[in-house]
Each structure stands twice: as C-alpha cells, then as structure tokens.
Amino acid sequence: MWIFLTDSFLSIVDKGDPTGSTLLVRARRSGDIERVFPEAQVIEGAGTDYRYRARILRSQVADTIAESVRKIEYGNFKNQVAENDRHDAYFDVWRAMNRFQEGTRRK
Structure with a gap:
C-alpha cells in the first residue's frame, strides 16, 4: 500500500x-x-x-x-504539501493517475 x-x-x-x-x-x-x-x-x-x-x-x-x-x-491535498520537490513528485503521480482515469497513455 x-x-x-x-x-x-x-x-x-x-x-x-x-x-x-x-x-x-x-x-x-x-x-x-x-x-x-x-x-x-x-x-x-x-x-x-x-x-x-x-x-x-x-x-x-x-x-x-x-x-x-x-x-x-483540508479541501485540497496537493496544496498542503509544503516541500517543493515532494509537491512536484506527488503532482507527477496525480498527473499519471489522471491520464489513467482518462484511459490515455504517456506519449
């Protein structure tokens, strides 16, 4: 997990x-x-x-x-992440899961 x-x-x-x-x-x-x-x-x-x-x-x-x-x-998780590099890494995961949700692949 x-x-x-x-x-x-x-x-x-x-x-x-x-x-x-x-x-x-x-x-x-x-x-x-x-x-x-x-x-x-x-x-x-x-x-x-x-x-x-x-x-x-x-x-x-x-x-x-x-x-x-x-x-x-909090109402938005990403906005609570204070460390810039951690926020960027988490955003990369968010972006990948958003593509997954939409059924699209990284090009």
Whole structure:
C-alpha cells in the first residue's frame, strides 16, 4: 500500500514476518518514517529500491494511519504539501493517475 501524506510517502507491505504481527514500512526519503512513527527503528540500506525501512506492529500501523485520516482538515491535498520537490513528485503521480482515469497513455 502506498500512503501519501503531506510530509511523508510510505510503502507498507507484509513481507518476511512469519508471525504476521509486523508490517514493513518503507520510505524513499530520510525522516519520512520517523515523522509518522517517531519510535520506529529505521534501517538505511538493505539492498532494495527503498532506502529506508522499519518493522512496525501491524496494529500500530493501522491505528496511526487511521488517525491521519481522522485529522484531515483540508479541501485540497496537493496544496498542503509544503516541500517543493515532494509537491512536484506527488503532482507527477496525480498527473499519471489522471491520464489513467482518462484511459490515455504517456506519449
């Protein structure tokens, strides 16, 4: 699952925990995981495309993301993204999904 927050982009997957009690929360930018999960023990590297990752209890991930939804007080998500380069990256995703919605492809 990809989660786009105004100050963090996370990829959350169920990967490699035999007990099923944790999820792997991944990020591309330093600090993104910690902004959402301040107590997380973030590992940098590990040889995959996401530079940062942390194992977090499944229940904590669910509760924290749900709380983010409860706190929404804006009418336009993109306008709330303060970092210029993050805004531009998110806008690229928005644009790709708009083309997807319209059934068009990048030319």
